[in-house]
Amino acid sequence: MSEPRVIYWFRTDLRLHDSPALQAALDLDPATLWPIFTWDPHYVYRARGGLNRWQFLLDCQNDLSHAITRLNAKSKLFVLREAPQTLLPKLFKAWNVTHLVFEKDTDAYARERDEVVTRAAQEAGVEVIVRSGRTLWDSDQVVARNNGKPTMSISQLQAAGAKVGSIPRPIPAPSRLPDPGEMTLDFEQDPPVVQPDLNSDRRAESDTGYGQIAGPKGDFAIETMEELGFPSATTPHRGGESIALKRLGDIVDNHTYTATFEKPKTNPAQFEPQATTLLSPFLHFGALSVREFYWRVQDVVDSYPGKASSPPTSLTGQLLFRDMYFAAQAALGSVFAQTARNPCCRFIPWHLPSKRDPDTGLITGEYHVDSEQADAWFRRWKAGVTGFPWIDALMRQLRQEGWIHHLGRHSVACFLTRGGCYVDWERGCEVFEELLLDHEPACNAGNWQWLSCTAFFAQYYRCYSPTAFGQSWDKNGDFVRRWVPELKHLEAKYIYEPWTAPIQNQRRAGVRITGDGLTRREAGTYPKPMFDFAKQKAVCMSAMKKAYEIGLHGDDKAVLDGSWRSLFPSPDMADVTGESESGAEGRAGKNREVSTRGKRHASEASSQDGSKKQMRLSFGKQGRECHASK
Numbered sequence: 001m002s003e004p005r006v007i008y009w010f011r012t013d014l015r016l017h018d019s020p021a022l023q024a025a026l027d028l029d030p031a032t033l034w035p036i037f038t039w040d041p042h043y044v045y046r047a048r049g050g051l052n053r054w055q056f057l058l059d060c061q062n063d064l065s066h067a068i069t070r071l072n073a074k075s076k077l078f079v080l081r082e083a084p085q086t087l088l089p090k091l092f093k094a095w096n097v098t099h100l101v102f103e104k105d106t107d108a109y110a111r112e113r114d115e116v117v118t119r120a121a122q123e124a125g126v127e128v129i130v131r132s133g134r135t136l137w138d139s140d141q142v143v144a145r146n147n148g149k150p151t152m153s154i155s156q157l158q159a160a161g162a163k164v165g166s167i168p169r170p171i172p173a174p175s176r177l178p179d180p181g182e183m184t185l186d187f188e189q190d191p192p193v194v195q196p197d198l199n200s201d202r203r204a205e206s207d208t209g210y211g212q213i214a215g216p217k218g219d220f221a222i223e224t225m226e227e228l229g230f231p232s233a234t235t236p237h238r239g240g241e242s243i244a245l246k247r248l249g250d251i252v253d254n255h256t257y258t259a260t261f262e263k264p265k266t267n268p269a270q271f272e273p274q275a276t277t278l279l280s281p282f283l284h285f286g287a288l289s290v291r292e293f294y295w296r297v298q299d300v301v302d303s304y305p306g307k308a309s310s311p312p313t314s315l316t317g318q319l320l321f322r323d324m325y326f327a328a329q330a331a332l333g334s335v336f337a338q339t340a341r342n343p344c345c346r347f348i349p350w351h352l353p354s355k356r357d358p359d360t361g362l363i364t365g366e367y368h369v370d371s372e373q374a375d376a377w378f379r380r381w382k383a384g385v386t387g388f389p390w391i392d393a394l395m396r397q398l399r400q401e402g403w404i405h406h407l408g409r410h411s412v413a414c415f416l417t418r419g420g421c422y423v424d425w426e427r428g429c430e431v432f433e434e435l436l437l438d439h440e441p442a443c444n445a446g447n448w449q450w451l452s453c454t455a456f457f458a459q460y461y462r463c464y465s466p467t468a469f470g471q472s473w474d475k476n477g478d479f480v481r482r483w484v485p486e487l488k489h490l491e492a493k494y495i496y497e498p499w500t501a502p503i504q505n506q507r508r509a510g511v512r513i514t515g516d517g518l519t520r521r522e523a524g525t526y527p528k529p530m531f532d533f534a535k536q537k538a539v540c541m542s543a544m545k546k547a548y549e550i551g552l553h554g555d556d557k558a559v560l561d562g563s564w565r566s567l568f569p570s571p572d573m574a575d576v577t578g579e580s581e582s583g584a585e586g587r588a589g590k591n592r593e594v595s596t597r598g599k600r601h602a603s604e605a606s607s608q609d610g611s612k613k614q615m616r617l618s619f620g621k622q623g624r625e626c627h628a629s630k
């Protein structure tokens, strides 16, 4: 048999340490190994990506490429600019490849892509080797051990994970890499499908990335922001395996922090340094192995002399949440990221509902503007000009730096959905998709479902205040002052509610509270709050209560054919009618009744068995279970 000529296809694993797939490639003892990255037009044009995440990706690729070259001066990360579905079959032939090896990716698009590539490899007589390494356990095996169902709680994940087996210990990085072979490109490039380009808004220049397969100099170089047509990123957070390992090392050196970490006690307003690890973007790009993270922490916990924290609030507990969302997505496929057709996702008639492709049933990224007011609220939320300083500070940090603390994400997500604007969680999820450095399709959609109480979590009566919550962590408002400099000099007692500051105090602080933040914004001003929060919260709660009582889920016929409208009587839903035209008749009387019931419900919830009652209401009504429908 001829000696193995292996393409190692880097994707979600931009690292050398603890890479089961790379190890599998090296176990073949190849004569030739090409470490490649395919510059896939799907991500370039069809996924929303902000400048900061692009920069982070390029950082990770450059760092990996240097690490490869340190092991073999003839090698590096070779970037090829074409869709893998068309490129790889040509490479199999041109380079006389015997094996294709890669890390498993359970994201919906990745699965489809990998099926196409695997079929092509089989036709070309190329052996495909796939290894799980992105999660603690192989997500497909977790699903199988969860009776084929998505994992909708940490306990389900833990039970299924235990059946899969113990979490493997990390393996070391290789100490040498084989030479790459010849890289002839004696074939035509299949040009990318450029439209629709979901990133066009961010391009200052046109994208020249696909000029030639091997890049402008023909040396398979890593792309640059300039080639992509992007201006510079604004984040201070830089990517790469070296930074990730250094940061993890520093964290675990602090035994007390590592062993006693309790997520709910970490301060969302803390900065420089932030209160949590900020390792999520490295995990996203695979610059840090999740098993390396897990075991380095667990070893500290095991040897800690004092009382260590435990899952779900501990540091390893955080990684379990990540695996939970991955396994939920692995079971449900592309419908996991939307309400429609998702059996696990509760249907709520939010404002600004998504448009759906009639052929696939998948959301298109466009939405119906059923309410001009809700659309204005959404745009103000996105731009960080809601008039609620805590929310605006977080949204501005997110846009500038690409990362905000988990409880900050809670605040802004609750505010946009069930605890303020009553806007569809899919809108917020899309904004996060663009802006987050750590955007992970499974974790993003899953957490938005959690926060909007459409799946994973049902206690919709527990709502974040856009004023009191921030204040409870940061009385002086230092975090707000940093991100909302208009309010920098305002006294602490007004910093979370600047509209309550008397005009002379505003004057002294050099700010005027006026306008809506979107139109004719003048220097030295900060917008008025976009609504009365207490009033709007009551509207949301009563609407949520109604939706929970009706109990529809994304795969119900009424949701898919639009007949859900007849189940949501317009009087008490006048403000929150989703795709339907809203009639405002008879609102006042009905609203009174609903809010009275809402009060009783809230006090039930705060009683000892409140949450159990709530769980019965939310899950027991139809005896529903989430079915896998890959």
Ligand SMILES: Cc1cc2nc3c(=O)[nH]c(=O)nc-3n(C[C@H](O)[C@H](O)[C@H](O)COP(=O)(O)OP(=O)(O)OC[C@H]3O[C@@H](n4cnc5c(N)ncnc54)[C@H](O)[C@@H]3O)c2cc1C
Binding pocket: 263, 276, 277, 278, 279, 280, 281, 283, 284, 315, 318, 319, 321, 322, 323, 325, 404, 405, 406, 407, 409, 410, 413, 432, 436, 438, 439, 440, 441, 443, 444, 445, 447, 448, 451
């Ligand atoms: C609306 C919303 C959207 C989110 N979108 C994403 C996303 O796209 N990608 C993402 O990685 N996380 C997402 N999260 C989860 C969480 O906020 C981030 O993982 C966390 O804040 C990252 O910071 P860290 O690395 O300092 O976390 P740490 O607290 O240090 O936790 C360590 C690691 O555990 C994982 N983790 C922690 N909390 C969660 C969680 N709730 N869900 C899944 N994984 C978790 C992350 O990989 C994180 O790096 C989202 C949360 C919310 C509320």
